[in-house]
Amino acid sequence: MATITVPHPLPSPEEDAKKLRKAFQGFGTDENAIIEVLGHRTAAQRAEIARTYARLYGETLVEGLRSELSGDFLNAVILWVMDPAERDAELANKALKNKGDWHIWDIWHIWVIIEVACASDPDHLMAVRKAYCSRFSSSLEEDVASRFAHEQPLGQLLVRLVSSYRYTGEHVNEGLAQSEAEELYDAIRIPHHERVIRILSTRNKSQLKSTFNHYKQHYGKAIDEDIESSGSSQFTSMLKVAVRCIGSPEKHFAEVVRSSVLGLGTDEDSLTRAIVSRAEIDMKQIKEEYKNRYNTTLNADVIGDTSGDYKNFLLTLVGSADP
């Protein structure tokens, strides 16, 4: 469930656009007004406001925001006003173009690829792939395949996940779930990468959730934990993320937020990505998971690790402290 709130009655797109324009003008910027408007509108409403703003003032809303805001606050607001498919295409491209050797901490950059592929619905992924082609003159799977050409089977896993278009019905074949739970159990141990990749990248999500349930019942251990204990390669690590994003995305995103605030300094890019991407999808479940797992609230961690308008904006998106 979403955590953003929309006022009733809803101001018209013209009123919102005017309020934003006013917030940009004069001496200083009225950040609170920007948060008040944009932080309380759905993706469709934000798109309508952006169209209206451009029509009224001859500059895009993003140009207006860029001229007035800066830093993490700007980055978060820009991602928030982008069309969700365009935003994911942008985030995926940024992760792929992050040059240099991959160290253990770099691996977080790959998470976004798996999130886009596994934690959203198939039509959204298709829209992301279209947006990616339009923006970057190459396909998403092409850039993933080139980037990881020499890192197999990780590259194959990622390419197959971003290329998927899963059936979205509820149809589950219990017999198949049982036999593929066994297949996964063996494949993780041997390891038979092709089998694991085939099952995770092609089966529909209801089917896979049933497979994961059979796994836990039969082997007494959740598949993601079992994968974790089976090895520490990048492949195993990403396999675990894929299983989480498919079966229980709230667990994965709670971990993204938690990792971003732990340790020295904050990983604002990851924190922003998790909150902006999920505020309209399942932030309520993420906050519940966060509370159960870390004995603190997501809101408390955001307050502790961020400040100023950036903090206010994120808190607006995640809603009240009580999940």
Next chain:
Amino acid sequence: MATITVPHPLPSPEEDAKKLRKAFQGFGTDENAIIEVLGHRTAAQRAEIARTYARLYGETLVEGLRSELSGDFLNAVILWVMDPAERDAELANKALKNKGDWHIWDIWHIWVIIEVACASDPDHLMAVRKAYCSRFSSSLEEDVASRFAHEQPLGQLLVRLVSSYRYTGEHVNEGLAQSEAEELYDAIRIPHHERVIRILSTRNKSQLKSTFNHYKQHYGKAIDEDIESSGSSQFTSMLKVAVRCIGSPEKHFAEVVRSSVLGLGTDEDSLTRAIVSRAEIDMKQIKEEYKNRYNTTLNADVIGDTSGDYKNFLLTLVGSADP
């Protein structure tokens, strides 16, 4: 270029629907009228006629056709009035559900999978995947992956091809084309399947055509011929089909038609598929290729191997004997 012709002025969808209804009624069926109407309308026009027919007569056009026609003529007309994406989804599913061991002659059934994946534009392939999920409660790549789970690397090749969404721009990186031509040359010989699959399933078509040109220039042999001489496995055979469907689909479809009429009896399914699928795309080029390659015309072979209304219908779709 297409070979079907549309009359000017064009009758309204109501007139066409009425003419079809009349053709279905009374003593005997007026097959010529059916061919006259449907054989001279574009996909969009046929869809409009079907909608109008259903609205006017309370039965679908397909139901009307099924009650009056039979055999190869019926099959061809049904495929022709289907939405092209639905048609390809149907053809792919039929090929995948063709049970039994794969013998050398069965391999033709797989061609359709590669045709759908490589010989049409990326948005069409996406539409086929959507239609496939709606009709069959599973995804195209899921059924391909399951069907070929134990036939690697063929399964991987097919899954990656049907999952592709290629960039459609004209942008070509000549340096990359040169280096990937070399990579393909080595990969075909070693063989490094993953490399071949990565290049063929992710690069855009303009890029691949340039790569194939570099290949021919540098090694003095077209890549499809080189693949053919490198082995006779199902994988090599399908790799050749993929290269053809990407680089010069008219060569592939000329071969489909020629294979379907050669030998004892005719493979009507393949003949119908090739003509119905390509009549609005590149049948003109296919006929030219046919003439150059086989020293006879496609029309002459259709006349020699088919008869009756089925023959008349196919000849209407392929147009005049002179390519």
